[in-house]
Amino acid sequence: MTIKDENGDLIKNGKAFFYEEKNENYTEFSLIRNGSALFIPTIEYQNLRIKIVSESFLPEEKIIHDFKASKSYELGFQLKKDKEYAIEEVVISKRKPITVKKDTVTYNVERFADGTEVKLEDILKKLPGIEVDDSNGSIKYKGKSIETITLDGDNLFDSNYTIGSKNINFDMIDKVEAIDNYQSNPLLIKADRGDKVSLNVKLKKSILNISGSASYASGYFGNRKQAYDFGGNLITLYNNLKSFSTVQYNNLGLSGNNDFTAKDSDLKYGKTIDDIHTTASLPASRWNFNNNFIVSLNLIYKYNKNTSFKFNYNINDDKVLINEQTRNSYQTDQVNFENNSSTTITKSILKNFFSGEFNYLPSKKIRVNSVFSLDNTHDFRDGFYTFNDNENSRDLLFRQTYFKNVTNITKVFKNEDVLDFFFKLSSFRGNDNQEFSPNLQVEDLYSLQNVEAQKNVLSSYINYHKKIKKINLTQSLGFKSYDVNLESVLNENTGFNNERNNVLYKDISFFVNSNLKYNYQKWIFESRLNFEQKKIRYNNISEDWTANNFLFGNESNISYVFGGIDVLSANFEYKRKPILENYLYDNYIRTSYNSVQRNLISRDLQNATSVGLKFWHNDFENQFLINTFLNYSNERGQYFSNLNMESDLISAVYFFSPRQNNQFTHLFNLTKLIYPIKTKVKIKTFYTRSNYFNIINSDERKVQVQNFNITLGFNSAFSSKIRFENETTFGFLDYKSDVETENKSIQNKFTFVLVPINSFSFISEFYTYVPNRKEKATFNFLDVTIKFLPVKTKYSFSFSLRNLLNEKSFVNTFTTDYSQVIQAIPLLPFHFSFGGSYRF
Structure with a gap:
């Protein structure tokens, strides 16, 4: 043709x-x-x-x-x-809003802008197929979490991409590319494209070698305390050097939400004493009050076309105030008691994260890559709590130092086979120290909990990629060895006196994996077989045992592509897992001022099975997208902890991990642009149903939880002078056990945007939330922002008013078969700010 x-x-x-x-x-x-x-x-x-x-x-x-x-x-x-x-x-001389070419969808961002955008994140929220989570800034493309955001093809940020999405200025951006089958190793593009997705930001050609911006905003809270929000960004573009730097500070509750860590869950270790989690279903920006300071330096230096160095350094200093009141009513077959408590705690978090990368291609067939990371965290909480009218002080300190190195050597042979070698080494040192002391009465709780944890991991493996006609075959062979040394001591004047854990946990495994991917016309079949021989040694004060296990797993997926824009796929997964290392202690550890927990360790392996069905309709040209999936999972044999509650002690142990848990999940997401009225409509539903056994005072109770949410929304045309946006979510929760609890909630967010003249915009957002219709409590928020963002000048100004209706406290109730908790959380008060920025 x-x-x-x-x-x-x-x-x-x-x-x-x-x-x-x-x-x-x-x-x-x-x-x-x-x-x-x-x-x-x-x-x-x-x-x-x-x-x-x-x-x-x-x-x-x-x-x-x-x-x-x-x-x-x-x-x-x-x-x-x-x-x-x-x-x-x-x-007209306008570019098409979307172009599709093989694995890449290109968005011309100017066609989706309405003049209110300041940062990259603002425009990403408007692009079809891309979702941005308002709570943490995480980004999904076609329902998949993105791997990273690259800047003109260079991976400056790695997995900490929110430092780019929240700070790159919108007026620097020419296009955004969404890339399917993203592969960071250029030698593996033909052998193993994978299923990762990423975004690439293409800057305007007019961007100078040194560009950036500085902004400053100031105002007052309702109590006349001064509010601040200021910072600056700098982009450097030279022939051999590309960098992005930012400095940001605010006390408006705008947490940076940047998790500067070495993302490798297989190697890193978590906290033993969890923080007190405020679980308000209200958006965190409404109640999170902080003093947040961020410094980030990200650069790539290309020594020549074959050699490059990357450097990332991030500091995140965050101080957050938590102030909440709770009323707990514990009711089981054997125990019935109530307590009232309030908490006022200041969290101070200081994270230093440093990473470097060396990339060398001595030839077109060989690549040497080495990445190292150093993560140092200092996490401190101090404050007061009141328990049944007795006031006490609380201190919690968590410190960690974490180092990781991953070296990778890739070799491509003459027949296009690829050998990929990995060597990983990591070391973790952590300390949790928690202290409660009474202020009024000597006989009240005095508690000192100290936990020391060390973890060392060494692993090495080889991937061999071979392509036979339309079959891609990957064979893996390797080993992994890690040991955990955990020691904890609990001293207090209650029934839990001198509780001690001294755990040695060693895990050595050898594994063989085979991955086969076959393309036949419109069919894609992929299957992965995992074989692992694992030897586990567990030693604590109370027990000592060794287990040898042979683990087998399989992941299979079959897809059919039809019409060029539709994909139907089915997947199956089966695997066996040993106990989780984060819960190795079997003597008591106090986790908060009214809870302790311990585990009944089981040597049994967990059997996990899941089956799923997915469908995508990705008509980007007509902005008609459908994403839906069904999934059923079943887990058996997992270890668990019992629930002990004593009315004469301020303790409630409710950590558990069910011996059996099955869950059904369904998601449906549709967005469609209606051309005649140039309005985009959205329908999103989410349903999950779980069945498991809750263990209360050593009695097993069957629990069934059903959760259903449906969201309906629409956006009028971005090119209109007057734009409306509305999103309504109806939530239904049904909890059944010995008790039955139903909760129905409604959220509605209405946004009105007026652009009377170019560069000037008025934005009003009205947010209504009814967390529980039975409680008849409604929370209303009104925010107003005025922006002046002239395109042809270097200056911009904004004026904002938040929480104009001055909602002061959020109250919600949580009910299960063993407790009812009524939670009250102070909200970020009314405040206003006026600011401006200068771009250069």
């Missing part, structure tokens, strides 16, 4: 649509590049009608009778220039 214009030149870009002759709905389509179709029909047609479409040309059609996919057909198309379209194109 050859496609040319009237002058005989090849058509560079276009589309070919394939129809059954009298059917107006195309069954297949193909992109046209340089006069040729990239895809030919794969099914039989009685009368195949082929329609060729290219921008600024009139479409042309041809028919092939009794079309057979196995035959060859020679067709030639000659498109005529569309004069009317050419004239219109000269007048």
Whole structure:
């Protein structure tokens, strides 16, 4: 098939649509590049009608009778220039909002902007197929969490990409590319594309070698305390150097939400004493009051075309005030008591994260890559709590030092086989120290809990990638060895006196994995077999045992691509897992002022099985997206802890991990642009149903939890001078055990945007939340922002008012079969601020 214009030149870009002759709905389509179709029909047609479409040309059609996919057909198309379209194109001169090319979807961000955008995150929230979580800044593309955000193709931020999404100025951005099958190792692009997704930000060509911005905003809270929000960004672009730096500070509750860590859950260790988690279902920006300071330096230096160095250094200093009151009512078959408590705690978190990367390609067939990370965290809480009218002080200190190195050598052979070698080493040192002391009465609780944890991990493995026609085969062989040394001491004047854990946990395993991926026409089949021989040694004061286990697992996925934009896939997964190392202690550890916990360690392996079905409809050209999946999972054999509650002690142990748990999950997400009114509508539903056994005073109770949310929303056209946006979420929770609790909630967010003239905008957001309709409590928030963002100048200004209705406290109730908790949390008070920024 050859496609040319009237002058005989090849058509560079276009589309070919394939129809059954009298059917107006195309069954297949193909992109046209340089006069040729990239895809030919794969099914039989009685009368195949082929329609060729290219921008600024009139479409042309041809028919092939009794079309057979196995035959060859020679067709030639000659498109005529569309004069009317050419004239219109000269007048409008606008780029298409979305273009699709193989694995990359390119968004021309100017077509989605309404003049209110300040940072990259603001425009990402408006792009079809991309979701941004308001609570932590995490980003998903087509329902998958992105791997990273690259800047003109360079991976500056790694997995800590929120430092870029929250700080890169919108006016620097030309395009955003969403990339499927992202692969950071260029030598593996043909051998193992994987299923990762990423975003690439393309800067405007006019961006200078040194560009950036500085901003400052100041105002007052309702109590006349001064409010601040200021910072600056700097982008450096030279031939061999690219860097992005930022400094930010605020006391407006705008937490940086940057988790500067070495993302490797297999190697790192977590806290033993968990922080007190405020679990308000209200958005964190409404109640999180802090003094947040962030410094970040990210750079890549390319010594030559084959050698590069990357450097990341981040500081996050966050001080957050937690102030909440709770009323607990514990009721079980054997215990019935109540307590009242209040907590006022200041959290001070200082994180220093440093990472470096060396990348060297001595030839086109060899790559050497080495990454090292150093993470130092100092996490301190101090404050007061009142328990049944007795006031006490509390201190909690968590310190950790973590080092990791990963070295990777990749070799491509003449037959295009690839050998990928990895060597990983990490070391963790952590300390949890918690102290409670009475202020009024000597006989009240005095508690000192200290935990020391060490973990060392060494692993090495080889991946061998081979391609046989349409089959990609990866064979892995390696070993992993790690040991954990955990020591804890609990001293207090209650029934838990001198409780001690001294745990040695060693795990040595050898594994073999086989991964096969096969493409046949529109079918994609992938299966991964995992074999592992594991030896575990567990030693504590009370027991000592060794276990040898053979673990087998399988992950299989089959997909079918039809119409070029639709994918249907089914997946199955089975695996066996040993106990979790974070819960190795079997003597008591106090985790808060009214709870202790211990574990009944089981040597049994956990058997986990899941099956799922997914469907994607990704019509980016028409901005019509559907993402839905069904999943069922079942876990058996997991260790658990019992629940002990004593009315004469301020303790309630409710950590448990069910011996058996099955869960059904369904998600449906649809967004559609309605062209006549240029309005995007959204429908999102989420349903989950869990069945498990809760262990209370050593009695097993069957629990069934059902949760259903449905969200309905719409956005009017971004190009309109007056824009409306509304999103309503209905929530339904049903908890059944010995007691039954139903909770129905409603959230509604209405946004009004007025752009009377270019560069000037007025934004009003009204948020309503009813956490429990039975309680008849409604929380209303009104925020107003005025922005002046002139495109052709370097200055911008903004004025904002938040929580104009001055909601002061959020109250919610949580009920289970063993307790009812009424929680009251102070909210961020009314405040206003006026600020400006300068771009250079």
